[in-house]
Amino acid sequence: MKKEELFERIKGKVIVSCQAVPGEPLYVEEKSIMYLMARAAKQAGTPAIRTSSIRDVVAIKEETGLPVIGLVKIKYDGFESYITPTMKEVDDLVAAGSDVIALDCTDQKRGDGKSISEFITEVRTKYPEAVLMADISTYEEGIRAWKLGMDIVGTTMSGYTSYSPKLDGPDFELVKKLSSELDIPVIGEGRVHSPEQAVQMLDAGAFAVVVGGAITRPLEIAQRFIKAVEAR
Numbered sequence: 001m002k003k004e005e006l007f008e009r010i011k012g013k014v015i016v017s018c019q020a021v022p023g024e025p026l027y028v029e030e031k032s033i034m035y036l037m038a039r040a041a042k043q044a045g046t047p048a049i050r051t052s053s054i055r056d057v058v059a060i061k062e063e064t065g066l067p068v069i070g071l072v073k074i075k076y077d078g079f080e081s082y083i084t085p086t087m088k089e090v091d092d093l094v095a096a097g098s099d100v101i102a103l104d105c106t107d108q109k110r111g112d113g114k115s116i117s118e119f120i121t122e123v124r125t126k127y128p129e130a131v132l133m134a135d136i137s138t139y140e141e142g143i144r145a146w147k148l149g150m151d152i153v154g155t156t157m158s159g160y161t162s163y164s165p166k167l168d169g170p171d172f173e174l175v176k177k178l179s180s181e182l183d184i185p186v187i188g189e190g191r192v193h194s195p196e197q198a199v200q201m202l203d204a205g206a207f208a209v210v211v212g213g214a215i216t217r218p219l220e221i222a223q224r225f226i227k228a229v230e231a232r
């Protein structure tokens with residue numbers, strides 16, 4: 001799908017993130033079951049799915065026919081970044097037909113001696129036509145990713161790097177600042193737990209919103225209910 005067509009499709013919408021990694025209740029070793037979550041999200045009207053792992057990218061594309069924002073979560077020795085940290089994962093996602101490739105564009109430590117600017121430039125050079133999403137945690141990281149030619153910036157990592165604010169809810173401020181500066185889509189992502197917060201993300205300037213755990217992580221949802229009741 002062409003970049004412009006994809007942008008038109010997701011503008012002002014909720015993209016559902018369907019992810020389960022080993023250790024999570026919905027991770028099944030033998031086969032991907034995330035395509036069932038994606039089926040539900042499609043029926044609800046989502047224009048695209050965000051997912052992790054090659055097998056889930058493939059299964060979800062096959063099930064839904066929707067464009068997919070793909071990433072590979074992997075923790076290499078010496079790396080803090082774990083979202084599509086090296087060219088190997090980028091190559092695999094491209095080969096799997098991922099419509100968008102999401103990668104960590106934070107200042108977190110990389111174990112390969114490359115700066116994040118070098119890595120982004122390598123990816124952009126190798127795949128000039130790919131649609132690349134930068135998962136960032138601060139304003140400065142967002143600006144740098146944009147300057148280096150990333151196509152989309154997402155606030156995915158805000159709250160998950162040691163130096164970004166630890167908020168209970170979404171980072172509306174970051175969305176607001178980035179969307180007023182950048183001429184590429186800024187996706188509001190991370191801890192959007194209610195429909196009201198999704199609307200607030202768009203009101204803050206987000207081009208689209210990604211909602212994950214609040215829809216597709218039953219453990220997280222159940223914990224939130226139980227915690228609230230226990231605190232009563």
Ligand SMILES: CC(=O)N[C@H](C=O)[C@@H](O)[C@H](O)[C@H](O)COP(=O)(O)O
Pocket residue numbers: 017019071156157160189190191192210211212213214
């Ligand atoms: C920090 C990190 O690793 N985020 C991951 C990135 O893809 C996913 O685990 C999140 O579910 C996704 O960002 C959506 O966020 P939330 O599930 O809060 O709606």
